[in-house]
Amino acid sequence: MKFLLYSVLCIFSAISMVSSLNNTTLEKGLLDFFFNNCKQCKCGVPNRESRLIGGEYLRTYEFPWISMIQIKSSVAPAVLINDKYVITAANQVLGLSPLDIKVTLGAFDRCFPDQSSANVSVDQIIVNPDFSPGNRANDLALIKLSTPVTFDKRVRPICLSTPGYNYLGQVATVVGWSEAQTVEGPIVASCRPRKSGLPILGHDECLGTAADPQYFSADKGCVGVVGAPSVVCNVDAGGPVMYRSKSGVYDLIGILSDQNDCSPKPSTALYTNINQHLRWITQNTKDACYCYKT
Template identity: 30%
Template sequence: MNFLRDLSNIIGRYTSGSLRRSNSHICGGSLVKSQSGTQYYITAAHCVYGGNANSYSVKFGSHFRTTSESGSVTRSVSKITMHPNYNAQNLRNDIAVLTLSSQVTESDRIKPICWASRGYTNNEEAIVIGWGTLTEGGSSPNNLQEVSKPILSTSSCSSLVSGFDSNTMLCSGLINGGKDACQGDSGGPLFTSRGGIYELTGVVSWGYGCARPNNPGVYADTYKLGSWVDSIIN
């Protein structure tokens, strides 16, 4: 990401868990809850494509990517359910539901995020968070980062981004560039505040570089993919 703010003052308003392999951060993701109260972890399908559940764990409640922190908890992954129509070549349906080995205790630092209650509106302000690189090809921060940027219209996304699929994706960014997700942010949440409630609007998926002009980041559209997720967790 570029032009980010440190997230230590607002970490309690949602959870972005760090998806890890061999205890190293590889992707972001979000804690969600089913109607029955069971917790699940949402990430991008490409983050776990070809992997086995026992290779992954998720660290919750931590502001830091590498530093140990009091109050953080880690859960192993017991099952990976990828969207059946995920396409590794064009990244359509880039979403996966991970079942945790056991539930986590919710707190000010660990809270599930609400699912998107509706589709996005053009230029709706959204926030993306993660531990990805701070510049294209740069280094990754230890502290969780955030950046705010608008969700663009379907027509803008289709004209700006080659390979954009309006049935499964949305895009977000500034036409002049300068604000976006980057390598290591994949799977993490793009969320919007609606009536004071934070909703998971997108899942970091792909893009051409990071924060380049006329190249907004592309996200799995959680509202459009919500019926499939609902069929898995409910």
């Protein structure tokens, strides 16, 4: 009986301690509960470290979480976040069924796929229920793979963004397969993905510099150099906006929108803010294994 009373007192004490924590800590506790780290692996670790130069091609399998959604004759970027799900922009898969698409993991050169990449069938498409096709608010979709992923050098997940962390003023890494439009011609699709380092801007800067401000909803952020043309095109929708920590680990902080203009006209690039959708993501991926974040 004494042991039982002692246990009850310990539980109430723990509840009291938790209640005194701030919202950020509570949110992180929820994520730790969902991210049960059921696989001995690390997320967000690239295969190579290199100095970021604007518009350079990725090294082979540099970011092993980069994925592609095969939609009939077209492709769309996606990002692997655990052993069962990739995340992309909702506008890319709206109205499609799992039979309409497949996901390529370990993708690097989409013009000349090699034997190291793997095509995986899809079990379920989960579009954010609050997605607005009109202004692209809540533009996220989770795609559940039919079989769990076995992680190796060429296929590993990225870490989700840190709850409550403000990335403003930092430099983001953006990945896409498009070449920016020039005065002489239209957008040209690149076989190999490119990466660019772009500043993460605040609300007022985004609202004043977006190609079309009507698509800057409450859950959007933006990256770019104010007064300069954007290197992000609308065909890059679904691709990642990432932040590299001092330890070299990458967080997924955003998913690019399809309302980005890479014409010579100055603009910044919009993305859906992952931090504002962490609860929705975790609630819909409880059956997956997340890797450790170092």
